[in-house]
Amino acid sequence: MTDNWNLLGHEWAVDMLHQHAARGESRHAYLFCGPPGLGRRTLALRFAQALNCTRPIAAGSPCQNCRDCKQIESMQHPDLSIIQPTDKDLNPDPNGEIRVQQIRNLQKTLNLKPYQSKYRIVVFTRFEEANDSAANALLKTLEEAPAHAILLLTADTPEQLLPTIVSRCEILRLRPLPVGAIEADLLERGLDEERARLLAHISGGRPGFARRLMDDASVLEKREERLNDLQTLLPAPRVEKFSYAEKLSKDKDAMRQTILVWLSYWRDVMLRVAQAETPLVNVDRNMEIEFLAGRLNLSTARRVVNDLESALEKMDRNVNSRLLAEVLLLDLPKV
Numbered sequence: 340m341t342d343n344w345n346l347l348g349h350e351w352a353v354d355m356l357h358q359h360a361a362r363g364e365s366r367h368a369y370l371f372c373g374p375p376g377l378g379r380r381t382l383a384l385r386f387a388q389a390l391n392c393t394r395p396i397a398a399g400s401p402c403q404n405c406r407d408c409k410q411i412e413s414m415q416h417p418d419l420s421i422i423q424p425t426d427k428d429l430n431p432d433p434n435g436e437i438r439v440q441q442i443r444n445l446q447k448t449l450n451l452k453p454y455q456s457k458y459r460i461v462v463f464t465r466f467e468e469a470n471d472s473a474a475n476a477l478l479k480t481l482e483e484a485p486a487h488a489i490l491l492l493t494a495d496t497p498e499q500l501l502p503t504i505v506s507r508c509e510i511l512r513l514r515p516l517p518v519g520a521i522e523a524d525l526l527e528r529g530l531d532e533e534r535a536r537l538l539a540h541i542s543g544g545r546p547g548f549a550r551r552l553m554d555d556a557s558v559l560e561k562r563e564e565r566l567n568d569l570q571t572l573l574p575a576p577r578v579e580k581f582s583y584a585e586k587l588s589k590d591k592d593a594m595r596q597t598i599l600v601w602l603s604y605w606r607d608v609m610l611r612v613a614q615a616e617t618p619l620v621n622v623d624r625n626m627e628i629e630f631l632a633g634r635l636n637l638s639t640a641r642r643v644v645n646d647l648e649s650a651l652e653k654m655d656r657n658v659n660s661r662l663l664a665e666v667l668l669l670d671l672p673k674v
Contacts, residue, residue, distance in 0.1 A: 342396075344385040345403060347524050347546045348516040352382060355511070360389040361399030365458075366509040368481055368490040372497055373513035375465075376548025379493040382513070383462050387411050387419060390489065391456040407456055417454040420445055420461045424468040433592040437463065439472035446480055449488050463492045467499035467655055474501050481507045499655055515544025518618060525553060540622045543603060565600045566624060573674045580671075584664035594664065595654055602647040608632055609640040634674055646670055 343353050359365045369386070371379040388401035388408045395401055401408050410416035422441050426432040429440060445461060453459045463469075469477065477490075478501065484490065490508075497505045497512075522539035524546060526532065530553060541562070542549035552558050572580060587594050607619045611632035619625060632640070650667050654660065 342400065344382075344389070344401065346378060346382065346385060348520060349378060349382060349513055352511045352513060353385070356382075356386045357389065357399040359399075360386065361397075365390060365489055367484050367486075367488065368492065368508040370466075370497060370500070370505060370508035370510045371491065371493045371513060372495065372510065374495060374515070374543070374545060376542070376545035376551065377513050377515065378545075378547050379513060380462065380464055381547065382511075383491040383493060384411055384414070386491065387416075387458075387460045387462070387489075390458050390460065391416070391418065393456075411460075414462075416456070416460075418456045418459045420448070420459075421464065422461060423464045434590065435468070437466060437469035437473045439470065439476050442473050442476035442480060446476075449480065450485055453487055457487070459488045461488070461490050463490070465494065466492045467494045467496075469500075474504060478503055478507075516546060518544060520544075521546055521549045525549060528553065537623055540618065540620055541603075543620050561596075562600050565597050566604060566621070568597075569601055569604065570627065572668060573671055577669065580668040581665060584661060584668050588660035588664045591654065591660060594660060595651065598647055598650055598654075598667075602644065602651070604628070605640065605643045605647060608635065609637070609644050612637045612640045631674060635672060639672055643670075643672065 343350055344357070346353060356369075369383070371383055373379055385401065388403060388411050389395070389399050391407050391411065392401035392403075392405060393407050394405045403409075403412070407416065411419055414421050422437060422445060423431055424433065424435040424437055425441065426435045427438075429438065449459060449461070451459070463477075466477075481490065481504065492500075492504075492508060494500055497510055518539045521542055521544060522535045525535035525538055528550070530538070538549050538552045538559075541552060541559075568583070572583060575583075587597060603620045604624065607621050607624070607628050608631045610617050610619070611628055612635055619628065621628065646667060650663055653663055
């Protein structure tokens with residue numbers, strides 16, 4: 340067994356990857372799935388360290404201190420490529436997509452022998468954002484990848500990707516951690532008890548997101564703003580909803596983040612309507628959630644949750660954002 344590669348949670352995944360690295364039985368492609376902030380990219384980078392560390396503590400256990408480990412951690416290793424969504428000029432862009440030119444550029448270097456390590460490793464972040472041409476180009480790469488190349492993909496769910504890509508990957512479905520484990524980690528990092536409890540709940544069991552909430556106050560402020568907007572919109576007239584929809588649809592990434600915040604809130608409402616024992620995510624909004632739960636039936640709460648989930652799926656299919664936002668807001672229950 341390992342020291343869990345200095346990661347919080349996902350012990351089963353670390354153990355499996357450790358065994359693959361230690362025995363020299365790595366697959367040529369892996370797909371790390373789960374919601375953002377769960378540690379998908381961090382786990383992929385730790386695996387890259389395990390494969391290319393020059394001074395391992397033991398087989399499959401990276402030292403995290405040698406030159407290779409440090410370069411991989413900072414994503415600056417000569418044998419490590421990071422492919423992420425970009426704008427049309429191939430500059431990193433959270434509102435962009437993974438483009439075919441990125442895959443073609445990668446194909447030119449992938450066949451070259453590693454410069455200083457055993458493996459050439461490619462990490463594809465948020466591969467659900469790949470356009471069709473890029474996805475098909477990657478499929479060709481997967482089929483023809485040389486033995487020294489290992490491809491690591493991250494995505495929210497396998498269902499967002501081409502089945503032919505998924506079938507060629509070892510899939511790791513990562514799950515949120517217990518709230519108590521996140522809270523304990525935040526306490527260890529010096530957070531006071533009340534704040535640690537709040538952030539652990541808001542994180543929804545995602546350690547990366549919890550630490551981001553701790554380190555960047557603006558993330559929590561933005562969440563607060565989005566939830567306040569939701570409260571204002573529920574009783575608002577149609578003209579205000581249309582106006583908000585126009586503003587919301589101008590930034591695809593911000594719209595996605597807003598819908599995710601609202602989704603966590605409405606899931607809490609649905610759980611309270613159903614009188615479930617599950618702890619709330621938005622514990623600081625308990626009074627509002629209880630109020631809404633008392634005014635709505637289960638089918639209405641469930642419909643709102645389904646509408647928000649459907650909106651996220653449609654955004655991945657590049658449905659018109661303005662129209663999507665308008666329909667979503669007009670269908671909110673009047674409370």
